[in-house]
Amino acid sequence: xxxxxxxxxxTAVIIGAGFAGIATALRLRALGYDVTLLERLDSLGGRAQxxxxxxxxxxxxxxxxxxxxxxxxxxxxxxEKLEDHxxxxxxxxxxxxxxxxxxxxxxxASIEDTLTEIRxxxxxxxxxxxxLLDKSKKVYDVGFKKLVHRPFTRVWDMVKQIPALLILKCYxxxxxxxxxxxxxxxxxxxxxxHPLLVGGNPFKTTAIYxxxxxxxxxxxxxxxxxxxxKLVDELGALMxxxxxxxxxNADVDEILLANKTATGVRLxxxxxxxxxxxxxxxxxxxxxQHLLPQNNKLNLPRSIxxxxxxxxxxxxxGTKKLYPGVAHHSIWMGPRFKQLLAEIxxxxxxxxxxxxxxxxxxxxxxxxxxxxxxxxxxxxPVPNLQGNVDWSSxxxxxxxxxxxxxxxxxxxxxxxxxEEVFWMTPEDFAKDYRSMHGAGFSIEPRLTxxxxxxxxxxxxAVSNLYFVGAGTHPGAGLPGVVSSAKxxxxxxxxxxxxxxx
Numbered sequence: 001x002x003x004x005x006x007x008x009x010x011t012a013v014i015i016g017a018g019f020a021g022i023a024t025a026l027r028l029r030a031l032g033y034d035v036t037l038l039e040r041l042d043s044l045g046g047r048a049q050x051x052x053x054x055x056x057x058x059x060x061x062x063x064x065x066x067x068x069x070x071x072x073x074x075x076x077x078x079x080e081k082l083e084d085h086x087x088x089x090x091x092x093x094x095x096x097x098x099x100x101x102x103x104x105x106x107x108x109a110s111i112e113d114t115l116t117e118i119r120x121x122x123x124x125x126x127x128x129x130x131x132l133l134d135k136s137k138k139v140y141d142v143g144f145k146k147l148v149h150r151p152f153t154r155v156w157d158m159v160k161q162i163p164a165l166l167i168l169k170c171y172x173x174x175x176x177x178x179x180x181x182x183x184x185x186x187x188x189x190x191x192x193x194h195p196l197l198v199g200g201n202p203f204k205t206t207a208i209y210x211x212x213x214x215x216x217x218x219x220x221x222x223x224x225x226x227x228x229x230k231l232v233d234e235l236g237a238l239m240x241x242x243x244x245x246x247x248x249n250a251d252v253d254e255i256l257l258a259n260k261t262a263t264g265v266r267l268x269x270x271x272x273x274x275x276x277x278x279x280x281x282x283x284x285x286x287x288x289q290h291l292l293p294q295n296n297k298l299n300l301p302r303s304i305x306x307x308x309x310x311x312x313x314x315x316x317x318g319t320k321k322l323y324p325g326v327a328h329h330s331i332w333m334g335p336r337f338k339q340l341l342a343e344i345x346x347x348x349x350x351x352x353x354x355x356x357x358x359x360x361x362x363x364x365x366x367x368x369x370x371x372x373x374x375x376x377x378x379x380x381p382v383p384n385l386q387g388n389v390d391w392s393s394x395x396x397x398x399x400x401x402x403x404x405x406x407x408x409x410x411x412x413x414x415x416x417x418x419e420e421v422f423w424m425t426p427e428d429f430a431k432d433y434r435s436m437h438g439a440g441f442s443i444e445p446r447l448t449x450x451x452x453x454x455x456x457x458x459x460x461a462v463s464n465l466y467f468v469g470a471g472t473h474p475g476a477g478l479p480g481v482v483s484s485a486k487x488x489x490x491x492x493x494x495x496x497x498x499x500x501x
Contacts, residue, residue: 007492008032013265013273015252015291016281018046019062019478020469022235023074023485024279029242030077031493036273037239038250038265040434044236046281047433050229054420055370056318058377059229063359064197064329065222066215067479069500074235074482078242085234087225089364094221096327097190098410100335105190106327109220122184132181132191136213139168143211148474149486149497151457158452170208171447174200175338177207189337196381198476199309199441201345203338206447215479223328223364255280255291255465262465277464279488284455284471285436292462307449309476310344311384311426312440313398319374321417323360326410330358341381345444348387350394354380356402358410376411378402384426385438391425399423442471450475457487466491 012028014021017039025037043049047061065071068088075082082088092109099105105121108114111133115126142164152158169177178192194212195205224231239246251268255278262278280287285306334340334353343351359377361368368375380402383389399421407414426438436442443449454473459465468484470476486497 009034010276011274012036012277012279013038013275014279014281015255015265015287016046016469017041017044017246017248018281018469018481019048019232020481020484021046021279021281022232022239023070023482024281024468024488025239025244026074026077026235026242027485027489028277028279028492029239029244031489033277034245036245036247036275038252038267038273039246039248040251041432042248044246044248045229045232047429048228048232050227050232051316051422053316053422054318056316056373056375056420057227057229057361057368058316058375059227059359059361060314060316060424062228062478063223063361063377065224065228065231065478066212067219067482068222069219070479070482071231071235073500075238078238080238085237086231088222089225090220090222091328091364093327093329094216095329095331097186097331097333099186099189099333101186103186105186107190111217118187121187122182125182125184125187128181128183129187129191132178132210133213133217135168135177135181136210136217139170139208140211140214140218142168143170143208144215147451148480148483149490149500151487151491152452152454152473153456153458153460153491155452161451165208168208170206172207174202174205174207174209177210178202186333189333190331192337193331195445196310198445198480199439199443199470200445201310201341203341204345205445206450208447208450209445221329223361225365227361227365227368252291254293255287255462257293257462260461261463262459277466277492279466279468281467281469282434283436283439283442283469284467286434287467290434306443307446308384308386308437308439309441309444310381311387311438312424312429313380313382313395313426314424315376315378315380315399315402315421316423317376317378317418317421318369319376319411319414319417320372320419321374321413322372323374323411326358326360326363328360328363330360330410332356332358332406332410344381344383348383350383350387350389350398354382354398354402354405356380356406358406378406381440382426384440385430389426391427395423395425441476442469445475457484458491 049060051058093106097105192202254266264274357379429435430438
């Protein structure tokens with residue numbers, strides 16, 4: 001077992017300043033490491049960039065905070081309190097669903113209010129929801145409390161968990177688990193969408209991800225005032241107070257090796273930085289293909305074919321009109337569900353219809369837009385770059401289709417009041433974030449790509465090389481990537497960190 005004291009003075013270089021890299025930098029600094037955090041973009045946050053256009057502000061990436069205690073912990077490492085720097089506002093409803101038949105369902109912050117909403121669609125599903133929530137708690141008690149922060153670098157780490165996973169029927173999919181408790185097709189849709197928030201198809205994602213239901217119910221759904229960008233800014237300030245060396249516009253060309261041990265990095269300007277540890281916070285496959293010397297065939301994952309998550313088309317705009325009837329988080333469901341997802345994930349082709357996530361931050365924080373205006377972010381799941389989509393033309397086509405669909409439903413008169421419109425496609429994810437195949441969430445959260453089957457947090461062939469982020473255990477989403485820093489901490493110290501939840 002390694003003591004905290006013995007780590008003081010050792011050096012660590014972290015590649016990538018997304019939430020995973022930031023959390024890892026703080027945890028290693030608390031252990032005594034001298035930490036250098038490298039980011040190839042000109043600001044912290046990775047995919048959590050902030051765009052400002054014509055007085056409108058947009059969080060580029062994650063917008064849903066579901067495990068606030070994980071951020072509390074980062075401040076508590078240094079005897080500080082998050083609430084002295086940030087304000088997390090609970091949201092109600094968590095999400096508002098707009099279905100293709102014109103009906104609406106509010107997933108509410110209280111169980112009783114949620115049951116009232118469910119009964120409007122299907123009285124018998126109220127009892128089914130309570131049973132689903134109970135099942136979700138059991139999965140949470142194992143999957144989150146016991147597994148999410150633990151390393152899975154050995155086969156035995158996985159084998160030990162098989163009995164519990166079998167008892168919880170985690171070999172089933174999220175859709176199968178939900179459908180076994182709920183009967184109404186629209187309510188089934190509403191409680192099956194959570195895998196999409198971490199890059200998974202609910203018809204193929206392991207049922208262990210039903211734990212998200214209880215995670216939300218236990219801790220709530222929050223918005224950070226000032227947006228995710230404000231959260232990044234305050235974590236950046238915390239790092240600066242703790243003496244972490246942050247280097248922006250630092251493009252890493254190579255991870256340096258000596259006798260199959262990571263010894264530092266070489267930047268694009270040929271500057272080298274020596275380190276006792278190297279932690280990569282981006283897409284693992286990017287590291288294996290581009291940053292490790294190609295004459296060293298060191299790691300098995302290079303030869304394993306992974307299934308990647310869908311791509312994302314994200315449309316940003318402002319409106320010269322208020323839409324007070326639109327919730328902070330809205331899920332706009334198209335006429336098809338299972339078949340649409342099969343076309344996106346399996347066929348990797350554009351469809352005639354779509355489903356959308358609509359973020360209206362001005363519902364909670366008016367600072368995101370000029371007075372009398374609204375800021376919007378609309379996310380549309382699309383094929384990743386393994387498909388054959390010409391985004392040079394499809395970007396504008398999809399923009400117009402989305403605007404038309406929203407104008408006909410929840411945003412009337414949109415085409416006449418919209419302004420400052422721009423968008424991101426999977427090609428932007430590949431270029432800006434070096435995401436493999438432009439995928440929005442790295443590899444899919446299938447059972448065969450979870451825990452030990454996922455990219456390991458410690459490389460098995462290169463000593464002192466570690467991985468955090470969406471492609472590693474435990475997976476994508478803010479709780480997952482922030483928890484990956486805990487996994488690395490446990491690997492370094494031999495001391496169980498705990499889930500915190």
